[in-house]
Amino acid sequence: MNKMESMTGAKALMTAMEKEGVKQVFGLPGGANLPMYDEFSRCDIRHILVRHEQSAAHMADGFGRVSRKPGVCFATSGPGATNILTGIATAQADSAPMVAVTGQVPVAMIGRDAFQESDIIGMANPVVKYAFQPRSAAEVPETVKKGFFIAESGRPGPVLIDIPKDVQTNEAEMVFHDEFKIKGYHPWTDPDIVNVERAIDMLLHSEKPIILAGGGTIISSAFAELQAIAEALMLPVVTTFKGKGAFPENHPLSLGPIGMHGHAEANKMMAEADCVLAIGTRFSDRSVGTFEAFEKRLKIIHMDVDPAEIGKNQTTQVAVVGDVRASLRIMVKLLLQKQIKKTEDNTWIKHVKETKSYWKENLKLHPGEMGAAKLLRKLRELLPKESIVTTEVGQHQMWASLFYDVIQPGTFFSSTGLGTMGWGFPAAIGAKVARPDVPVVDIAGDGSFSMTENSLATAVLEDIPVIVFLLNNSSLGMVAQWQRTFYDRRMNGVEQNHCPDYVKLAESYGAQGIRAQSMDELDKAIKTALSSDVATVIDIPIDPEEDVLPFVAPGTSLSDMILPS
Amino acid sequence: MWAILSILVENKPGILFKVTHLFRSRNFNIDSISVGVTENPEYSKMTITTYGDEKQVEQIVKQLDKMIDTVKVEHLDEHKTVYRELSLFKIKLSNASDSMEINKLANAYGGKVHDVKKESIMVELTATPDQIQAFEELAKPFGIIDVARTGVAALQRSGA
Numbered sequence: 041m042n043k044m045e046s047m048t049g050a051k052a053l054m055t056a057m058e059k060e061g062v063k064q065v066f067g068l069p070g071g072a073n074l075p076m077y078d079e080f081s082r083c084d085i086r087h088i089l090v091r092h093e094q095s096a097a098h099m100a101d102g103f104g105r106v107s108r109k110p111g112v113c114f115a116t117s118g119p120g121a122t123n124i125l126t127g128i129a130t131a132q133a134d135s136a137p138m139v140a141v142t143g144q145v146p147v148a149m150i151g152r153d154a155f156q157e158s159d160i161i162g163m164a165n166p167v168v169k170y171a172f173q174p175r176s177a178a179e180v181p182e183t184v185k186k187g188f189f190i191a192e193s194g195r196p197g198p199v200l201i202d203i204p205k206d207v208q209t210n211e212a213e214m215v216f217h218d219e220f221k222i223k224g225y226h227p228w229t230d231p232d233i234v235n236v237e238r239a240i241d242m243l244l245h246s247e248k249p250i251i252l253a254g255g256g257t258i259i260s261s262a263f264a265e266l267q268a269i270a271e272a273l274m275l276p277v278v279t280t281f282k283g284k285g286a287f288p289e290n291h292p293l294s295l296g297p298i299g300m301h302g303h304a305e306a307n308k309m310m311a312e313a314d315c316v317l318a319i320g321t322r323f324s325d326r327s328v329g330t331f332e333a334f335e336k337r338l339k340i341i342h343m344d345v346d347p348a349e350i351g352k353n354q355t356t357q358v359a360v361v362g363d364v365r366a367s368l369r370i371m372v373k374l375l376l377q378k379q380i381k382k383t384e385d386n387t388w389i390k391h392v393k394e395t396k397s398y399w400k401e402n403l404k405l406h407p408g409e410m411g412a413a414k415l416l417r418k419l420r421e422l423l424p425k426e427s428i429v430t431t432e433v434g435q436h437q438m439w440a441s442l443f444y445d446v447i448q449p450g451t452f453f454s455s456t457g458l459g460t461m462g463w464g465f466p467a468a469i470g471a472k473v474a475r476p477d478v479p480v481v482d483i484a485g486d487g488s489f490s491m492t493e494n495s496l497a498t499a500v501l502e503d504i505p506v507i508v509f510l511l512n513n514s515s516l517g518m519v520a521q522w523q524r525t526f527y528d529r530r531m532n533g534v535e536q537n538h539c540p541d542y543v544k545l546a547e548s549y550g551a552q553g554i555r556a557q558s559m560d561e562l563d564k565a566i567k568t569a570l571s572s573d574v575a576t577v578i579d580i581p582i583d584p585e586e587d588v589l590p591f592v593a594p595g596t597s598l599s600d601m602i603l604p605s
Numbered sequence: 606m607w608a609i610l611s612i613l614v615e616n617k618p619g620i621l622f623k624v625t626h627l628f629r630s631r632n633f634n635i636d637s638i639s640v641g642v643t644e645n646p647e648y649s650k651m652t653i654t655t656y657g658d659e660k661q662v663e664q665i666v667k668q669l670d671k672m673i674d675t676v677k678v679e680h681l682d683e684h685k686t687v688y689r690e691l692s693l694f695k696i697k698l699s700n701a702s703d704s705m706e707i708n709k710l711a712n713a714y715g716g717k718v719h720d721v722k723k724e725s726i727m728v729e730l731t732a733t734p735d736q737i738q739a740f741e742e743l744a745k746p747f748g749i750i751d752v753a754r755t756g757v758a759a760l761q762r763s764g765a
């Protein structure tokens with residue numbers, strides 16, 4: 041029964057969020073959201089204070105990706121609201137469920153350039169799934185209900201709810217409906233069985249079929265289905281970078297991520313394939329190189345929840361629109377019914393396996409003791425398989441792609457769409473809030489970590505012990521690599537000159553800082569971090585000249601990969 | 606390909622901005638646009654004409670469809686649709702005979718004449734963009750002082 045109750049808009053917001061199951065929000069207060077903050081003393085929602093609103097959004101994002109429920113972040117109007125924009129855009133680019141709640145100046149002040157007024161709805165519109173600005177207190181409950189629904193259903197994404205101050209303070213008779221209608225929103229389509237049958241047919245009639253699993257596979261948790269299909273049809277599996285770990289990377293059919301910094305074997309096999317089953321991917325330029333070269337050679341079967349992705353970047357032969365897990369389930373069922381099963385005994389699979397083992401053995405690695413591959417393999421060896429890993433953006437991210445194998449699907453997260461430096465650490469904090477029972481590690485570079493390192497305060501004061509695995513090359517390494525490769529070693533704006541000292545920095549926040557300069561030290565450091573109940577930064581000095589290879593230069597195709605010489 | 610899109614949207618502030626912004630951000634083009642409330646005041650109808658190959662137009666329709674504020678998006682078949690644009694032309698009168706000739710021209714295109722002055726005349730023309738274009742070509746030699754066009758409004762024929 042929907043009982044009417046008189047309360048303020050701010051109270052209604054909290055009540056509605058509690059009904060959505062929100063247990064905590066990440067945020068920072070200000071004048072325009074004080075009425076909402078006041079409600080934290082009267083409800084069971086935990087407020088986790090950040091030092092910069094961008095981090096609040098990234099934490100909500102990390103929480104959302106791991107729990108698949110929208111993470112919530114709070115910011116005040118004006119600069120608070122603009123500060124979370126990067127986090128919102130990051131979530132949009134990677135289809136992460138999020139609800140961002142901002143304060144706004146009172147309705148009567150809107151449009152008058154009031155103190156700390158910004159048109160956040162106008163600014164955010166291009167980077168949200170939807171934005172609301174309730175203009176009366178009574179609208180709040182339904183706005184929240186719709187907001188959470190939009191954020192998590194279909195292709196997930198960030199929703200902004202901008203609440204003017206007087207809407208927070210005004211009282212109204214509130215009705216908390218369970219049902220509502222959004223006329224123009226149809227997040228679900230049932231997959232068309234006929235198209236799934238055509239897909240199977242196409243896969244069976246091609247000589248070199250391959251699976252390309254994207255982030256959508258992870259969002260819909262289609263792991264078991266993906267593995268069943270790969271094994272039944274003996275299909276090698278490559279992923280996009282966002283789809284990394286959709287399929288166990290220690291599986292014999294796994295080739296790892298393709299793309300600009302994909303595995304050599306994955307790019308080679310993708311370039312040779314004649315038919316691809318692409319699952320939950322938008323065929324980003326970082327994954328497939330030039331679009332034309334890609335679609336020219338390949339028959340493409342595309343499964344996606346978002347109909348607008350079909351044909352956006354690639355022309356497809358067969359399209360299956362719908363939740364990819366639902367689509368794959370139909371496929372599994374049909375394969376069982378028709379008793380379709382292929383054996384390992386075919387030339388394509390043999391060739392795939394040979395290529396894979398060739399590159400596993402022959403890829404040139406950094407000769408030093410502290411080369412990236414060795415460091416990441418050590419991390420893999422010591423982390424329990426259910427650990428969650430986030431990354432920042434740069435070389436360390438791509439080394440993680442190459443050398444850190446995800447064994448339990450869905451435990452690896454990165455800012456792949458927007459490529460936001462500073463995402464990984466706060467996202468790790470959000471992930472740890474969602475999964476306090478497993479170790480959470482941010483694989484970081486010094487440049488990225490610098491951008492949101494003040495979240496150490498949150499990790500320490502709020503008791504959220506995450507590990508920062510800092511590959512410290514004292515530079516903006518990825519940009520430095522491009523300057524070495526494409527700008528004749530003219531190094532501009534890339535040196536960070538060993539500043540700050542990250543061990544002292546961590547300690548000054550009350551966290552644990554450990555420097556690891558040898559493999560032994562690293563071994564000990566990881567073990568110490570795993571057994572500590574405080575956030576730990578492991579500072580690992582590495583060679584600033586180490587490049588990430590292989591590399592597919594921008595604007596070229598996967599077959600034009602640059603390999604280590 | 607020239608395409609006519611009919612878009613039913615919720616009649617709420619800010620939606621025109623969102624729709625036009627979608628075109629800009631996705632690198633599509635708006636050729637003409639017209640908006641008006643429908644018989645149900647909850648909805649407005651936008652008619653947008655655009656150019657693009659088949660794939661592009663399909664993508665525009667999908668992206669518009671994906672927008673939460675759009676209730677229905679249709680790519681109308683030009684041949685099964687009545688579509689019109691309103692235009693106003695202010696044309697120069699240089700010779701004594703100009704006025705009569707422009708009157709004749711306007712009549713031939715089903716236009717109406719307004720505001721006849723000594724040095725100028727205004728023609729109102731409701732027609733397809735092609736016809737308006739053709740009229741403009743013929744009026745050019747007289748000297749066009751100013752033009753205003755509304756953008757296309759379109760409805761599919763019954764039973765089409």
Ligand SMILES: Cc1ncc(C[n+]2csc(CCOP(=O)(O)OP(=O)(O)O)c2C)c(N)n1
Nearest residue numbers: 434435436459461485486487488516517518
């Ligand atoms: C917010 C932001 N600014 C700039 C960039 C461009 N950028 C991409 S990688 C990179 C360098 C990253 O340096 P670091 O985090 O130290 O990682 P490394 O490459 O050294 O491993 C930069 C500046 C970015 N991706 N994000």
